[in-house]
Amino acid sequence: EVQLVESGGGLVQPGGSLRLSCAASGFSFSSHWMHWVRQVPGKGLVWLSRINPDDSITSYADSVKGRFTISRDNAKNTLYLQMNNLRVDDTAIYYCTRGFWGASDIWGQGTIVTVSS
């Protein structure tokens, strides 16, 4: 079964850091672009970042550029999102997704990040 499972979310104070992980299974992880997308409950979807199969190309939304870093370990079939200098408005459900010609065809269940003092 093709699956993405996120982990690493939790409660963190403003200015703090978290590293999200996304474990992939059931497909050739090293062949796919991967993305991170977030959703504030009751609000819309926000695309955050993407990474190419060999980890040589990354891009970010302006709202997280310089604070978040996407990376991957193809040997471990795992995608990461290092989040630094977190702000209250980073509170959201964070999804990792499998790239499909630039769209996202497989989504994890999400991990919840809450930034609050």
Add this chain to the structure above:
Amino acid sequence: DIVMTQSPDSLAVSLGERATINCKSSQSVLYSSTNKNFLAWYQVKAGQPPKLLIYWASTRQSGVPDRFSGSGSGTDFTLTISSLQAEDVALYYCQQYNTSPFTFGPGTKVDIK
């Protein structure tokens, strides 16, 4: 950045009737060398992750019922649900993946009248 807008914000349609959602991009998402529109549609139900419905503006994802169809080109796109079913109550989002950042529209809520 490419700004995506959707209309209406919400709509209520009787069961079996047609639902139409519009999406507009601030720049063309047509990639001329391939003649493909880099536009996707997603469905989001409460408590569930998004589900890809349509890509390349009009190609239905595997397993998606054929009552869902996408159309349009350049900057103007439409998602049509030809005969609304109860299980189609959800939020619907368009996304452009032509130019990073791959921006989403604000969403359209579809409900039963």
